Amino acid sequence: MAVDISTLVAALPAGRVVTDPDVLGAYRFDRANDPDAGTPLAVVRPTSTEQVQAAVRWCSQRAVPMVVRGAGTSLSGGSTAVDGAVTICTEQMTDITVDVATRTVVAQPGALNADVKAAAAQHGLWYPPDPSSFEICSIGGNIATNAGGLCCVKYGVTVEYVLGLQVVLADGRAVRLGGRQLKDSAGLPLTKLFVGSEGVLGIVTEVTLRLLPAQSTPATVVASFPSVVEATRAVLDITAQIRPAMLEFMDSVAINAVEDMLKMDLDRSAGAMLVAQSDAAGPAVAHEVAIIEAAFAEHGATECFSTTDPEEGEMFTAARRAAIPAVERLGPLLLEDVGVPLPQLPDLVAGVAEIATTNDVTISVIAHAGDGNTHPLIVHDPDDADETRRANKAFGQIMDLAIELGGTITGEHGVGRLKKGWLPDQVGPDVMEMTAMIKKALDPQGLLNPGVVL
Structure with missing residues (x-):
């Protein structure tokens, strides 16, 4: 049954809802370039929590799925468009406010990591998490995947800097979790539950981050x-x-x-x-x-x-x-993000080289070596069916190797849609059941980021 988009357009200020097919095409893919990407029913580009709520309520009342998107730099297909779903893109939510007294910054999710760093630096402060894509990735995306980066070997990943969140739940309610205080043990640690949840539990519309003195x-x-x-x-x-x-x-x-x-x-x-x-x-x-x-x-x-x-x-x-x-200039990439305990790092790197040889594909390995998080880059020609098959086989074998070595299928890019088939092998059936229970409790209709993680 066709969905009447006009009521969504009417529920939001002018220009917030995009239905132009040419524009929708720009929101189909994220950085992972998933060939199975769908086409959004519409794209909502809110500027406030209230506008996100309006869009979520509209979708919830009509059982319309929602894809959450930030800057579109996901490397695991976490923000790939889904046919018949509304993409809620936070790219225009970019406000940043620094509080020197508490050494915190409050940012909307569309603010770029680089802009948060720059705002903090104006006050002699520093926001450490620094993905290689820090100039183009958004804070909301960093929250979604618990991003790390080059400095995390000493200074840790995103979750260690998140003090508070505002989150819009699947039914349109907005909740505040945490705040500007450095210590808070009141109730369950729900703030941390949403960090790394890849948009399947709620939509982050504001984040309070801890800052450090300048490095x-x-x-x-x-x-x-x-x-x-x-x-x-x-x-x-x-x-x-x-x-x-x-x-x-x-x-x-x-x-x-x-x-x-x-x-x-x-x-x-x-x-x-x-x-x-x-x-x-x-x-x-x-x-x-x-x-x-x-x-x-x-x-x-x-x-x-x-x-x-x-x-x-x-x-x-x-x-x-x-x-x-x-x-990437050598050819399209399948990007891995596997990590292992540091003592197993030599075995992982050697194993990836063997996988490349066995499958006759080029695999380049770069790594945040100090914490065991590697990024094997599989070069392949998507127009060559046999090479693509061998590249995808290598992709799976690398994840199998990481699990075998006691590691993880993703250190910082998230599971997304591309890696969810291997998640049960890493975490086991009991953890998968717990994950599904949490998802069901917070999103009973299964509307948020369908196909991601679960």
Whole structure:
């Protein structure tokens, strides 16, 4: 039965509801480029919690599914459009307010991670979570997937900075959870329940985040290695002694792709490269740099470069951030996001190389190596049916390997639609049953982000 969109248009201010087919097409896909993406019934672009509520009530009363979308940078298909569903996109909810007294920032979900960082920096404060896509990803999306990034080895992931949320539930009610206080043990920890829930429990319309004093200017150490295994063993040596502010990994495919794009004079013959940073205070920074350099040398680093110059350090950080778009120039990607306990990192990296060989596909591995979160990038031609089959087989085998090593199918990108088939293998039937019970309690009609996680 056809749904009368005119009543949705009437329920919201002019221009908030989009039905133009050409515009709807721009909201079909997210960064994962799921070939099975549908077409939205309509796109709602609210600017306030009240407008989100109006859209959700309209959908709830008519049993119309809802897809929650932020900046569309999901790498797991978490915001892929669904046929017959209304996409509620928070991209125009961008307000940011910093409270210096409490060292907090209140932001709407469409605010970009980079804009939150910039607003905090104007007051000498810092918001640490920093996905490689920080310039284009939204805070709402970061909340949805519990995003991490380059600094999380020392400073942790998004959930550790979320103090409060405003959430619109599936029936249109808006609830406030937490607040600006640093300590709060009143009732169940519901704030944390929504962080990482990928929009299947409610729509976040406001978030209160904890800020830190500005980070000290870090010292950067970069080294090339003859093999990926030796590089990962150097990671283990470093993390056994200190917690660096950053410890990032790129394999030879990524090194060469970045060099092709940025022309930085990187060592094209290297098997791997590590980028490490220390932001320790005072004399301690020299001590940490010495530990990093010693570990690099112990594991056969062929080149080792250290600098305290912030521009030089940022240049190498930018190289690591550029790895995904650089490798993507080789061809369309299936992007993995698997993590393992640190001692299993060498086995994971070696196992991915074996999977690439077995399936005759190119797989580049980049990683937040300091916390065991890797991003194998599978290059394939979607117009080549056999190569696509082999790429998808490798995709599944990498997740199987991560689970076998005691790890996870996603460290920070979320399960989305692309990985939900492997989630039961990781968490088991009891956890899946609990997850379904929570979903049923908060979204009894199953309207929020259908097909995601469950």
